[in-house]
Amino acid sequence: MSDEHTAELRRLAERCFGWPELSDEQVEAMEAVVAGHDVLAVLPTGAGKSAIYQVPTLMLDGPALVVSPLLALQHDQIKGLVDNEVPEAVAINSAQRAKEREEAWESVRSGAAAYLFLAPEQLAKDEVVADLAELGVALVVIDEAHCVSAWGHDFRPDYLRLGSVIDRLGHPPVVALTATAAPPVREDLVRRLGLREHREVIASFDRPNLHLAVRRHTDDHGKREAVLAEVRALTEDPATRGGLVYAATRRDTEFYADELTKSGIRAAAYHAGMNGDDRTRVHQAYRDGELDVVVATSAFGMGIDKPDVRFVVHASAPDSLDSYYQQIGRAGRDGEPARIILFYRPEDLSVQRFLTAAKAPEDTLDAIAGALRSHGDPVSTEDLSDEVDAPAARRTRAVNLLEQAGVVTTDEHGELAYTDPELPVDQAREQALEVAGRHQRLIRSRVRVLSEYADTTDCRRRHLLAYFGEQLADPCGRCDTCEAGTASAAPADSAEFPVGDRVRHAEWGGGAVLAVDEDRLTVLFDDVGYKTLSRQAVLENDLLRPAGTFTEA
Template sequence: MTASPTKDNPAGGSASVRTRRIREFARDVLGHEDFRPGQERAMQAVVGGRDTLAVLPSGAGKTAIYQVAGQLLDGPVIVVSPLIALQRDQVERLTELEDRAGRAAQLNSSLSAGDQREALDGIRDGTVRFLFLAPEQLTKPEVVNTLAEAEPALFVVDEAHCVSAWGHDFRPDYLRLGGVIEQLGHPTVLALTATAAPPVRAEIVEQLGMRKSEVVVAGFDRPGIRLEVDHYADAHSKDQGVLDRVLAELGEGRGPGIVYSATRKGAEEIAEQLAGRGLRARHYHAGLKKSDREETQRAWMEDELDVVVATTAFGMGIDKPDTRFVVHAEPADSVDSYYQEIGRAGRDGDPALAVLVYRQEDLGLRRFFAAGAPAEEELQQVAGLVAAAPAAGLADGVDVPTLRKETGRAATPLARDLNLLEQVSAVVLDEDGAAHPAEGAPAPGEAAAAARELAEHHEKVDQSRVEMMRGYAETTDCRRQFLLGYFGEQLDEPCGNCDNCSAGTASEHSDADEDTPFPVETPVEHREWGPGIVMRVEDDRITVLFEEVGYKTLALSAVLEQDLLHPRG
């Protein structure tokens, strides 16, 4: 006798029945004969009613988890996705499968009021099975109320590392998702990300209020991507080295590829120089018109370009499986970002290449970007203006243009101030970015002090991430061991597919984790830096991620001799 759906078993049936249904749908509708590591386990957990965090490498098929599991649950699927382009891409994919997968729709600020109503009506009357929306939409009571009436079966948080202040791409608008989940009656939660070290995973589970959560970590390794670093001593030779490397790869027929630059100007100059060499090259950054960005993305996806030269604005949701190389003209802001960006290569399973063109002085640019906590007086001024908004008759809140008029300051730092004040529960930002006083908000002076302290903490962590990027660039050991160790995953033997392995400088650390008193993922306490967690172990060094100061690499001999670390129970 087959079991009926229940709160704890929404799909009904035994585990073996669920397995059969998962495999049948994946094969018959999506054409998946085999699952990638972690996929089926995550589907099983979701279909069985377990809140699930799935940490799978870029290109490992995270979206298939909710596409399959959503079919076997009794109710609509809500997918929170940070980018409109990413939402559109997923809706188009599901539309191709509409007869079997159900109708998909998106809800975002790019749609007309009529189209937004149609999407909400569809989720209300059951004609829409999958609804994709940005987190900002969930500031609207009418949207949340409509979703609650629809009784969703699954609430998906894509790019879930954005929930965590430890994450490299933290977004304050993700903080409200835990409360929304409860307002919706706590449907089964599926959080998806490609980059989440242990502290990030823990915070995702906590912030989303996940219950009896299943954490599926498939491993961070992408062994088909060769890792290399090209070292240069001066700016001119480094700039030439970027061009030479791209030309060499395309000359050997290894393309298309992506070049990442730290600045908009750099992206434009490199693209112009590559185009001058006869390549089909374009630049891409957030300063371009939306139509130009969309045209470049279309040309890239349709094989009309050899290379795109971009800032980090180009990437999230860009899924071109046959991308053969990713070249970084400068170091990324963190190993987290670097891993995510190189993960856009080789998603078809064929060999690919990731090259960092490195000049030590370029780290100064990243240190500059990571530095600069706002003054407490500036934060107090902004907090005071938002607090006074209701009395001033500003029912629509205080937006950045208004703050610019009042303060005479630039838009970017003001937006940063609002984000910090939101994180300390002093203000609430609506979908349009306007700020309103939070319920029970602290006084402006108290809010400013808390926001300043938070900014200083973020600055320390960000600076430590830059130093870990330096460590990756300058290590003579196996680069893949370094990269995976950053995320708390040990690779016992050198990978054999990086430049250091080819040069013979990489060494084995097979017994390091067994011999150390501080194995990977051990919670520890430092007498000065406080609590942390061990992320990487080598023969003579350990790397610890501390809550207050970020990543630190310590000599194991000094740790033991000076009694610097103690395990936390």
């Protein structure tokens, strides 16, 4: 990258967006985009990920396609672009009337719009991809890219179609953006998106202004009372007045919001069961400072752009450390101190196991496999939807499972085909169910890793960072375990099993070393998920070896 290009990026950032300074990570990623590389950027919430595509687009010959999972998130990003001296930004989605969609397409075709926002569901439509191919898309941006990975905490089946869409567009440069992706998730999404000779820009996951704490409880009533008392105290203090409370269920969001409102706190519930207008009103009221507290399920997260959130309280344990990190990342985006408190009762983890135990769609697997096998020739997703009577999300999940099992393939036109006409439908279903079973084991193992974070007496920040492949040698001094004096001085040298190395276990197969502590290792195994092993037992019994050294049975 020439100094001239770098200077132009900085000039455009200041003149068009009013950003006089760019971080080293932003500049590194932007330079790679302009040079034509695929880029994976993992930057914390509030670090300016959107700038990585917004500025380079002004130097490219063609529009940027931005794949974004939520309409509210698209709306906020478009609003931010409209407020600056840049070409038009438009969205195309199912909530629009036909005339609005056509006007948006025309804006892009004419060159008036340089940014086109789509939800991944739109890209499942052949006609949409065909229209995009005619536009000469210069850049494909995958926002919230961790949704691509089945190892990620917010896996979205529609995101799995993006790799084939990128190929159908001629594979222009791709930018994958996320705030939370452990090393195995990064490897998985690179593979699924088909990134080529990509560059990775990974910022530190450490947020030193966030004070981490866990409150452990044994009974539900006592925990609820403690959550309410904590939030009341935080909102009474001017230094910590505004915040978020995350609850496990819709009913719990309404319970806590009602109780806080009775205490004179401006609080509101937010969950996916509310209609869109009500969710928008809560979102805007919170953003505008008309609410002190939003009590939400995980539906409230992506796209929340409020810099002065002073606390995040979890009334129950979330489903994984990935979810937890993303949700607490809403706090302290202005760099000022914020309080992070997890109220934890081991029994609550059974709720998370239930909430994440989605059963594989066996009947839809049979229907899709049978339809594709009988056709022989490739079939479009639209034709398949006419033949298989199931909701779109269920069909998409079934197709993805069959693809991951190697039973179905997608060609360059986005059409689906049965790979082996001799393979019976029931065997195809069983292979897909095996893939679904591995995913469920992974989900359950993530819940266990979350419980280990809650139970640790070592430095809580060090434990959290290790999960994302970042080593913190000494206790942070800014978490409850450090303040209690239980955190150890420093982990022992991890030379035997470097973080990121591939290893094999005789029973559990291959995996990647995720974290090494003084007395234990955390490994993400391909087939059984996360396992925490005693370091002493591993060394004494030779339980792990470099990948490839075990003889397969």
